[in-house]
Amino acid sequence: MKRKGQGLILADIFALFVLFLILAGFWFVLKLPELLPGREEQVIEGLFAEDASITLLNFLRSPVEVEGNIIETSKLISLAYRDKNLEESLRKHVKEIFPKIYGVCYGFFIYDKDKLVFQEGIEGVSSLAGEAMPVKVNLPLENKENLIIELNPTYFFKAGKKAFQTCGVK
Amino acid sequence: MNKKGIFIVGLAIITLFIVGVALFVFYSSEKNSNRAVFGEIQLDVMETYNIGEEALFYLDESVKYAADESLNQFYQESECGRYQEYSLWKYGSKECFPDFAKLYNNSFNKNLDAFLSSYSEVKFPINNYEISIEDGFINGKAIEKLEINKNNILYQISPDFKIKVYFDLDSFIEISEKAKGISNECRDNFNCWKSKIEPSWEIKEEGKVFMFSVPVQFKDKKEIIRFALNFNPLAS
Numbered sequence: 440m441k442r443k444g445q446g447l448i449l450a451d452i453f454a455l456f457v458l459f460l461i462l463a464g465f466w467f468v469l470k471l472p473e474l475l476p477g478r479e480e481q482v483i484e485g486l487f488a489e490d491a492s493i494t495l496l497n498f499l500r501s502p503v504e505v506e507g508n509i510i511e512t513s514k515l516i517s518l519a520y521r522d523k524n525l526e527e528s529l530r531k532h533v534k535e536i537f538p539k540i541y542g543v544c545y546g547f548f549i550y551d552k553d554k555l556v557f558q559e560g561i562e563g564v565s566s567l568a569g570e571a572m573p574v575k576v577n578l579p580l581e582n583k584e585n586l587i588i589e590l591n592p593t594y595f596f597k598a599g600k601k602a603f604q605t606c607g608v609k
Numbered sequence: 610m611n612k613k614g615i616f617i618v619g620l621a622i623i624t625l626f627i628v629g630v631a632l633f634v635f636y637s638s639e640k641n642s643n644r645a646v647f648g649e650i651q652l653d654v655m656e657t658y659n660i661g662e663e664a665l666f667y668l669d670e671s672v673k674y675a676a677d678e679s680l681n682q683f684y685q686e687s688e689c690g691r692y693q694e695y696s697l698w699k700y701g702s703k704e705c706f707p708d709f710a711k712l713y714n715n716s717f718n719k720n721l722d723a724f725l726s727s728y729s730e731v732k733f734p735i736n737n738y739e740i741s742i743e744d745g746f747i748n749g750k751a752i753e754k755l756e757i758n759k760n761n762i763l764y765q766i767s768p769d770f771k772i773k774v775y776f777d778l779d780s781f782i783e784i785s786e787k788a789k790g791i792s793n794e795c796r797d798n799f800n801c802w803k804s805k806i807e808p809s810w811e812i813k814e815e816g817k818v819f820m821f822s823v824p825v826q827f828k829d830k831k832e833i834i835r836f837a838l839n840f841n842p843l844a845s
Contacts, residue, residue, distance in 0.1 A: 454621045461621075465628050492659045496666055513670055576663050579671050579724050 492574040494540060495590040499576065503532045516549065516588065517580055520556065533559045537590075544593035546573075549586055560591075653760040660757050661766050664731040671724035672770050675717055676747055683716035684709065684781055684834050695820050695837035698788060702842070706789040709781040714740045717747075731757055733768070747774050780825050784834060788821070797840035817841040 499513045505528050510518075512532060519525040537545045537560065549557035573591040580586060689697035689705035698706050718736045725733040734753040741748045749770040757764040787807075795801030799814050806812060811822040817840040825832045 450618060454618045458621050458624055461625055461628050465632065468632060492663070496662055499666065513666075577667050577728060577730070579667060579674065579727070581674050583724055583727055585727060 491572065491590055491592050492576075494592075495574055495576055495588065498536055498590075499578070499588065501536070503528070513578055516557075516578060516586065520549070520551070520580065520586060526557065529557065530559050537592075541592045546589075546591035548589040548591065550589065551584070551586055556586075561593075650762075653762050657757055657759050657762045657764045660730060660759065661755070661764055664728070664733070664755060664757070665766065665768060667728050668725070668733070668768055669770060669772070671721060671728075672747070672749065672772055675721040675724060676772065676774055678720045679713060679716040680776060680832075682720075683713045684832075686712055686716065687836075689839075692818060692820070692837040692839060695835045697839060698785075698836045699792060699838040699840065701839060704789075704792075706785050706792075707781075709778050709785060710741075713742075713778060714738075731755065737768075742774065742777050745773055745775070745777070746771050775829065781834070784823050784825070788836065788838070792838060 499511070499516070501512050502509050503512050503515055505515055505518075505525065512529075515525065515529055515532065519529045533547050537547060543561065546558070546560040546562055548555060573589050576588045578586045578588055684707070685696050687696040687698060687705050687707060689700040689703055691697060696707075698704070717740050718738055721738065722733075722735045725735075733755060734751075737752050738749040739752065741750075747770075751768045754765045755768045757766075791802060791805045795805060797817055797819075799812075799819065802812060802819060806821075807823075809824055813820050818837055819840070820837045821835065823834045823836075825834055
């Protein structure tokens, strides 16, 4: 048998439920910006990308010894593109430089238009250490075509010190 | 009637009102917050700077190719046209003794523009360089600045360059001046020409046309300048 006041108790429960929903919604709206990738984080990632761009340009301008001659790395790349025998010299030079900065968490790629013609390091856009943010530089060839040089380092800031250890950076 | 139930419903309505006002205030303040744009302008500046650096790298690499390519072409150009495989430096009364510095400058700009036109990230100004070759270096002085306009940041660079080369234009200029001097002195007297030219110059004649092959030695290669002088007064 329905007792007097039972309907009003149900109304109280409903009202409390509505209150809970409103407060939960309020919390969600306030927390939403933190749940999405934040502005400050983007800036930090961006700064890492700018660093990588400078690193890549410096690498391309750096001298390298090939068969007794000192040439610029960019020259070695254009020579190695035509003469596959020079690829080993390029690979050795890449292995000498980038692991000092990124440990094993980097990828170095050369594209002729969309075709991958050289690769050293890891493939993919991310690793255990964090997110990758590739930087690309155009390199002209004698025939007026362009090669695209890509450096794809992985950034360590998300995983902290552990990431550095994972990548083997000393 | 249970008054407690009415009280809680009323509380819910008041809470809803307060939360609504609070959301509005928070939303408005977030839009105007400095925190939202912290570091963004600085990042844009760095990004623009890097676009400039990448463009300058592309320019430096292109210059090396353009310098070599121009060297193989510039001395073959002449306003008087050609005679067989020889550039005509005189055609009847018209004289076209070359200004090699100007010819190299034109050839270099043309070749460099062909490289730079395939760079899509930045628009390089065309025919933009005044070239001089001194002490084994090509100096390129930009006429117009390179402009990069990104994210409301205008970045201007003078894209001058200086690269090492293994040649100079002196030997070319010397040949042109010597040929002009002998031409004024000997005119169409073939024997006079033979007595005046350097031993390394080769000369042959076809009627009133004298043809010359002059070697120019660079560091590791030899170029032959071929030119002809047409003394036929009827040529025009």
